Amino acid sequence: MRLRGVGRRYGLGGPWVLRGVDLDVPPGSLTRVQGHNGSGKSTLLRLLAGIDAPSAGRITGRPRTAYVPERFPAELPFSALGYLTHLGRIHGLSRAMAARGAGEWLERFGADGYAATPLAELSKGTSQKVAVAQALLAAPGLLVLDEAWTGLDQAARGVLDTAVTERAADGGAVVFVDHDPRRLAGVPARVLRVADTRLEPVDHAPASPAGPRVRVEAEAPPGAGAALPTDLPGAPVHDSDTVATGRRVVRLSVAAPYSDALLRALLTARPPWHIRAVTTIGGPQERAEAPQAPREQPAEGLPRPVEGPEGKA
Incomplete structure (x- = not known):
């Protein structure tokens, strides 16, 4: 996937949030994006995921993509299992495969007891587990995570850490934003920063992964x-x-x-x-x-x- 000269602004004549972004996102890559609040990190992730279209430049070669937004729309009229099965179908899975994968991810995140619970009745933490599970169940070619760890308990954060690195190890590209600087410390192949509408590499990123x-x-x-x-x-x-x-x-x-x-x-x-x-x-x-x-x-x-x-x- 390639971004060439990509820019984004909201409204005709509005200020540029991002401008002149050139970026390659190859298969198997793991990229962390940093920047202060309001710098344009979420805008970049929405462009990568195809949620927003660029105001300038071109994006080519986007693979099948899954996206976890900063805020999950919990008012949707589904149960947790029904929502995940529906999203699996959208991602191209058969109904049986989607339902089986949905159940497996709910169990992996410790939320299988809420499979039949309507989304609107879930706690914030359980809603976030569902939001993350929908992005993982179809093994996307590009996984885009915007503060996906926020609201998860410690055990679920560990599950997501492992799932992210597994996705990259199996050939998927992952781009993520997280407020915790220790998140996956040393694992990403590169760290990028959004500053003054530009995207730039961060020097001296940790070279060796933390943990076992x-x-x-x-x-x-x-x-x-x-x-x-x-x-x-x-x-x-x-x-x-x-x-x-x-x-x-x-x-x-x-x-x-x-x-x-x-x-x-x-x-x-x-x-x-x-x-x-x-x-x-x-x-x-x-x-x-x-x-x-x-x-x-x-x-x-x-x-x-x-x-x-x-x-x-």
């Missing part, structure tokens, strides 16, 4: 040479490289939410790598387990996820 990491020890298959798969997600750190019994063994560490995608890339390589051990590092306790993946054939499934302090890695 997962270290994967993998053994190269026969005939694979020294080459790792080229599509390793989450920018894994190459910790070490040894040769044992004629085979290459590497250790890679990655932010915990990217661990499943990293394992998938290794196990589905042609030929697949053999996973020797998976270890959670940086949490209260370090744990390791050896997945039961075959040596010479791709695994039918992934190893059981490692549990970190915030839940599933």
Whole structure:
């Protein structure tokens, strides 16, 4: 997705809120947008989501997009489950898939007990869980989040943190605004600032993700040479490289939410790598387990996820 020379103002002759914005939003990217109140952050997100049209410039290549607004319209005449199923249908899911996905996301956010409750009767926190769930249930190509963590309890914020990084690890683009500077600290590939109608990069963004990491020890298959798969997600750190019994063994560490995608890339390589051990590092306790993946054939499934302090890695 590309923005070229994009500007936005409200009303004929009104002041420019944004002007001259050039931005590429590639698949798998995770972008944080900063700026003071009224700087134009929400306007930029509405342009990205296709809610507003630019007053100048062009936006091209927008993928299927899901958007969580700053304020959720809770007066809609649906139950929580009915609303999510309806939105899933709009996103192109079958009714059965939409209903199943809606139930799964409500359960994941701890709101499954409110599935039959009308939206207008939900608390602000539960309404926000529904707002976030509708954006996630169809795995959009672009996920746009405007203060989506506001109103969520701590557990639900952790679920959303994980869901955001999972979406990026699986190839979706994510752009978000959040008032907490610690939100996903170090995980976004870039941080941008809206100031004086312009969009500019923020220098010295944290380089390493906070929170637990997962270290994967993998053994190269026969005939694979020294080459790792080229599509390793989450920018894994190459910790070490040894040769044992004629085979290459590497250790890679990655932010915990990217661990499943990293394992998938290794196990589905042609030929697949053999996973020797998976270890959670940086949490209260370090744990390791050896997945039961075959040596010479791709695994039918992934190893059981490692549990970190915030839940599933």
